[in-house]
Amino acid sequence: MAELAEQTTAAASPSAAAGTPAVKTIELTKKFGHTVALAGLSMTVPRGEVFGFLGPNGAGKTTAVKLLLGLLKPTSGEGWLLGRPVGDLQTRRRIGYLPELFRYQSWLSAAEVLELHCELAPLPRSSWRDEIASVLETVGLTDRAKDRVGTFSKGMQQRLGLGAALLGEPELVFLDEPTSALDPVGRHDVREIIRSLASRGTAVFLNSHLLSEVEQVCDRVAVVDHGRVIAEGTMDELLGGTAVRVRVAGLSPADKNRLAQFGRIDDEGDQLTFANLDPDRVPDLVASIVSMGGRVYEVAPRHQTLEDRFLQLLEDEEDKT
Amino acid sequence: MPPVFVIARLTVQESSRRRLLLALLILTLLVVGFSAWGFNKITTVTRPDGTLLPPDQVSLITSQLLIVVVFMFSGVLALSAAVVAGPLISGEVESGLLLAILARPVRRSEVVIGKWLGLAMLVAVYAAGAGSLELAAVDWATGYLPPHPVQLLVYVAADGLILLSVGLLLSTRLSGITAGVIALVGWLIAWIAGVVGDIGTGLQNQALENVGVVSHLVLPSDGLWRGAIYAMEPDTVIAAVRALGTAGRANPFTATEPPPASFLVWVVVWFALVLSLSIWSFRRREI
Numbered sequence: 257m258a259e260l261a262e263q264t265t266a267a268a269s270p271s272a273a274a275g276t277p278a279v280k281t282i283e284l285t286k287k288f289g290h291t292v293a294l295a296g297l298s299m300t301v302p303r304g305e306v307f308g309f310l311g312p313n314g315a316g317k318t319t320a321v322k323l324l325l326g327l328l329k330p331t332s333g334e335g336w337l338l339g340r341p342v343g344d345l346q347t348r349r350r351i352g353y354l355p356e357l358f359r360y361q362s363w364l365s366a367a368e369v370l371e372l373h374c375e376l377a378p379l380p381r382s383s384w385r386d387e388i389a390s391v392l393e394t395v396g397l398t399d400r401a402k403d404r405v406g407t408f409s410k411g412m413q414q415r416l417g418l419g420a421a422l423l424g425e426p427e428l429v430f431l432d433e434p435t436s437a438l439d440p441v442g443r444h445d446v447r448e449i450i451r452s453l454a455s456r457g458t459a460v461f462l463n464s465h466l467l468s469e470v471e472q473v474c475d476r477v478a479v480v481d482h483g484r485v486i487a488e489g490t491m492d493e494l495l496g497g498t499a500v501r502v503r504v505a506g507l508s509p510a511d512k513n514r515l516a517q518f519g520r521i522d523d524e525g526d527q528l529t530f531a532n533l534d535p536d537r538v539p540d541l542v543a544s545i546v547s548m549g550g551r552v553y554e555v556a557p558r559h560q561t562l563e564d565r566f567l568q569l570l571e572d573e574e575d576k577t
Numbered sequence: 578m579p580p581v582f583v584i585a586r587l588t589v590q591e592s593s594r595r596r597l598l599l600a601l602l603i604l605t606l607l608v609v610g611f612s613a614w615g616f617n618k619i620t621t622v623t624r625p626d627g628t629l630l631p632p633d634q635v636s637l638i639t640s641q642l643l644i645v646v647v648f649m650f651s652g653v654l655a656l657s658a659a660v661v662a663g664p665l666i667s668g669e670v671e672s673g674l675l676l677a678i679l680a681r682p683v684r685r686s687e688v689v690i691g692k693w694l695g696l697a698m699l700v701a702v703y704a705a706g707a708g709s710l711e712l713a714a715v716d717w718a719t720g721y722l723p724p725h726p727v728q729l730l731v732y733v734a735a736d737g738l739i740l741l742s743v744g745l746l747l748s749t750r751l752s753g754i755t756a757g758v759i760a761l762v763g764w765l766i767a768w769i770a771g772v773v774g775d776i777g778t779g780l781q782n783q784a785l786e787n788v789g790v791v792s793h794l795v796l797p798s799d800g801l802w803r804g805a806i807y808a809m810e811p812d813t814v815i816a817a818v819r820a821l822g823t824a825g826r827a828n829p830f831t832a833t834e835p836p837p838a839s840f841l842v843w844v845v846v847w848f849a850l851v852l853s854l855s856i857w858s859f860r861r862r863e864i
Binding site: 322325326327328329345346348349351353354355357358359360361363364372373375376377378417420430 | 580683864
């Protein structure tokens with residue numbers, strides 16, 4: 257029986273594989289019994305791109321990352337990281353990973369955990385000291401380098417995990433919900449770190465359900481729900497539409513239902529947001545509301561946010577099923 | 578350093594940092610001190626005529642008491658090995674500790690072997706250290722030393738390694754507590770099956786005898802324990818038991834023969850099989 261996603265092929269020469277995408281999958285599928293965790297994921301993440309993998313809890317984001325890292329075995333389909341098949345041991349030298357379930361040896365100090373990862377990576381011993389000092393500085397843990405991880409808060413442990421993922425300047429970094437335990441300052445720091453990774457050409461695969469996080473740092477996004485990618489594209493492609501917020505009174509639920517002809521409505525009482533509406537149709541919308549006896553106080557067209565688009569996509573999916 | 582040794586070092590380091598080694602050291606010193614005091618009391622026992630027991634009787638009593646003490650020591654070692662090995666893999670899978678490590682260029686076989694090596698080293702060093710200390714204490718207290726002390730320590734350590742290996746194998750699939758409990762119950766069942774085999778020998782009942790043989794093959798802990806007993810039995814006791822014929826062998830605290838070479842070869846094969854099975858099982862585990 258083949259070892260679970262653990263292959264021993266010769267190290268791929270980085271230069272030979274430089275033209276290959278950072279991540280490529282074809283119909284990658286994972287089933288747990290009858291539950292489909294990931295249904296035919298096909299995608300390509302170019303080198304140096306910050307790719308957002310966006311979806312609600314349980315959508316299959318972590319499953320996808322674990323499949324790509326060889327921690328899970330795909331039911332079917334194929335995947336490549338940095339030009340080598342998923343599970344190739346040598347490729348893992350060039351990859352960083354912050355798991356969603358981040359946990360590090362509580363009996364070691366922060367510096368010792370990083371030393372362990374330097375050793376397993378493996379990095380040349382002469383570079384450890386500088387590498388460790390550099391990532392501790394990056395994630396803001398220099399002062400706590402000698403403290404036991406067991407004394408760290410969750411946020412600090414997540415920072416440490418991020419530091420471990422950055423060791424050795426990897427070509428591809430997987431960050432699975434990297435800010436789940438961080439405060440607003442920490443989230444800001446992580447965004448800065450992702451931007452600096454991108455600026456030095458590192459591809460970042462960012463798993464997140466935090467729309468603002470993805471919106472602010474990602475070049476491209478795939479939205480995943482129930483194990484399927486339901487939309488993919490650059491932020492501009494995804495957010496091409498206009499959302500229109502209308503402050504209105506005097507509409508019955510039946511009237512609001514009739515307004516569904518203008519697209520998906522986010523109904524918040526006297527405030528209706530039409531997630532994707534052509535600006536040319538705004539006068540028709542206002543006329544319809546008025547004809548129903550509604551009183552319009554404000555009409556505010558704005559660029560669609562990722563949240564608008566995300567909710568629209570999820571609702572469209574629900575309608576389909 | 579190759580990953581397998583890094584993992585082994587990490588396992589030893591964890592035991593040390595979590596103060597497991599310190600706790601074992603303190604407990605061992607207490608037990609050895611207490612047993613030295615107890616053994617010393619044998620030398621002060623007087624007969625009805627007020628004279629002290631002759632040295633050969635002191636040695637005989639000491640030898641039999643030592644077997645009981647070593648049985649308990651071996652039991653505690655087995656229990657500790659099972660409890661520590663039970664969560665060795667599953668605990669780290671459940672907590673997520675292994676996620677970041679397995680994303681590095683580390684084979685799963687290296688994790689399994691590394692953890693086994695680290696813990697095996699602790700078991701072997703502890704068995705050798707604590708066992709030697711106990712034998713030295715008994716020697717000091719009574720002047721008695723078992724005939725084959727080195728073999729005794731090797732058998733006791735191997736017994737601990739058996740439990741460690743079973744715990745590790747189960748740990749690749751089951752939660753820590755379940756793996757530890759199953760390993761421990763397996764050890765007890767193997768011991769009882771060994772007793773049943775002895776009774777079979779005593780009664781010359783082939784079916785019962787086979788229970789002992791099969792249990793020694795499935796879980797060789799009791800077979801190794803018999804080796805430890807043989808290493809502790811003075812020649813006079815062995816001769817006396819042999820003189821009793823098959824009936825004399827129906828006792829879980831006596832051994833008239835050392836374990837056959839074929840059994841010792843089987844033990845080596847058994848370790849290889851269980852470790853291979855552990856690797857195979859962990860490779861197939863989804864994390």
